[in-house]
Amino acid sequence: MINLTLLGATGSIGQSTLAVVDLHPEQFQVFAISANTNWQDMVKLCAKYKPKYAVMADENAATQLSAQLQNDTTVLSGASALEMIAEHVQTDYVMAAIVGSAGMASSLAAAKAGKRIMLANKESLVLAGDIFMQAVKDNNAELIPVDSEHSAIFQCLQGGTSGLSKIQLTASGGPFLHTPLDELDTITPEQACAHPNWSMGRKISVDSATMMNKGLEVIEAHYLFNLPHNQIDVVMHPQSIIHSSVYFNDGSTLSQLGNPDMRTVISYAMSYPQRIDSGVEALDLTQNSPLEFYVPDFEKFACLRLAFDALKQGGSAMGTINAANEVAVAGFLDNKIKFLDIAKIIEKTLTQSAHHxxxxxxxxxxxxxxxxxxxxxxMLSYA
Ligand SMILES: NC(=O)c1ccc[n+]([C@@H]2O[C@H](COP(=O)([O-])OP(=O)(O)OC[C@H]3O[C@@H](n4cnc5c(N)ncnc54)[C@H](OP(=O)(O)O)[C@@H]3O)[C@@H](O)[C@H]2O)c1
Structure with a gap:
């Protein structure tokens, strides 16, 4: 029986992970779960999965949760408790699915404890890629990507990297792939969160609409596959059927395809190197034709250009664009700034921040x- 610690259990990735667990109760057991403030959902999860630990990042939420629980689950709160469940001796696999930089320290704790880390929290690599990858190496941790693109590349590279010339991340383009640049200024958070193919949390949905998500994935790929920026490419593919591709110097290209559903990626990370049923329907190519591909528009999707710029600069630049993006996206979701202001705020922050x-x-x-x-x-000057 494999003990799972699920960081970000109430989120979109957390829920999809539990859906896979539900299909394989003989193989996986939920050892610990965490959330930030959503104690109401945590009450339900504790009743269903009876974890040993339930951690709320927020102290008040932990008090609420504790008051509602009627089983033996130990309720804890705060960042140190998140690290404790990630590195716990009884934890086998850690699903790192906290959103944002708040997920970094617990992912790192799992790496230092030599766990299998199923990494959805891309910020761990974007902010602290060098430190994180070193901790994985030093402690023989197992790092399995939980992002459809990186999982695809990881799967395509199972035969090795001999003759590898480049990797190519696919990007759906989000809801505004065909929207002209001058119409993007008036769009609302609701429009930005309506992703055509994937059902995700609000922050990552906006990141998909601006293509900052793809930019962060480029940085993530740089660390996961140890490749420089000029061996990482992005292609627009609105159907999200090809999840990414790997190009070799003999003219071969390998791609991984599937219906866009994170349960495939999550089940692969949970069962690697085997495969298990994920509950996702098999792909029917005849129902998805034609598959389309376009070159990305770096003017319209300025966030993607900024991410490549930050990767070229290296060091703190990547953390800087991530921080600025989190601030700007929160401002956009709060209706404080306009959609196109997000990239402007990130670019100015990158220019004004010290680089180290x-x-x-x-x-x-x-x-x-x-x-x-x-x-x-x-942001004050845009509000
Ligand atoms: N969703 C996808 O399809 C997808 C695909 C690839 C990668 N990812 C990555 O996976 C991560 C999670 O994405 P998601 O879409 O699942 O996000 P989400 O639905 O917003 O869920 C985020 C989870 O993190 C918790 N959380 C939020 N702030 C926290 C804090 N300060 N401290 C501790 N926990 C906190 C939330 O708890 P509450 O419920 O209490 O707020 C929730 O459990 C992100 O890094 C995202 O980029 C997501």
Missing amino acids: FPTTLAQVIDNDQSSRAIANEI
Whole structure:
């Protein structure tokens, strides 16, 4: 029986993970779960899965949860408790599915404890990629990507990297692939969150609409597959059927295809190197033709260009764009700024932030906080 610790249990990835667990109760057991404030859903999850630990990042939410529980689950709160369940000796696999930089420390704790980390929290790599990858290496942790593109590349590289010339991440283009640039200024958070293919949390949905999500994935791919920016390519593919491709110097291209459903990616991470039923319907190519591909428009999707810029700069630049993006997306979701302001705020923050090469988590966090402060200041002039 494999003990799972599920960081971000109430989120979209958390729910899909539990759906896979439900299909394989003989193989997986939920050892610990976490959320931020949503104690109401945690009450239901504790009743159903009876985990040993339930952690709320928010202290008040932990008090509420504790008051509602009638089983033996231990309720804890705060960042140190998240790290504790990630590195716990009884934890076998950690699903790192907290959204944003709040997920970084617990993912790192899992890496330091040598766990299998099923990594959905891309911020762990975007902010602290060098530190994180070193911890994985030093502690023989197992890192399995939980992002459809990186899982696709990971699957395509199972035969090795001999002759690898480039990897190519596919991008759906989100809801505004065919929307002209001048019409993007008036769109609402609801429109931005209505992704045509994937059902996701609100923050990542906006990131998909701006293509910052793809930009962060480019950075993630750089670390996961140890490739420079000029061996990482992006192609627009609105159907989200080809999840990514790998190109070799003999003219071969390998791609992984499937219906767009994160349960495939999650079940692969849970069962690797085997495969198990994920509950996802088999792909029927005849129902999805034609498959379309376009070159990305770096002017319209300025966030994608900014992510490549940050990757080229390296070091703190990647954490800076991530912090600025989190601030700007929250501002957009709160109706404080317009959709196109997101990229403008990120670009200005990148220009105004000091550039350095962090070697400790404290420096990463420092950069994250100072970048947020700068981004918040800049955002005032757009509000
Ligand atoms: N959704 C996808 O299809 C997808 C695909 C690939 C990668 N990812 C990545 O996976 C991660 C999770 O995405 P998601 O779509 O599942 O997000 P989501 O639906 O917004 O869920 C986020 C989870 O994190 C918890 N959380 C939020 N803020 C927290 C904090 N400060 N401290 C501790 N926990 C916190 C939430 O708890 P509450 O419910 O209490 O707020 C929730 O359980 C992100 O990094 C995203 O980029 C997602």
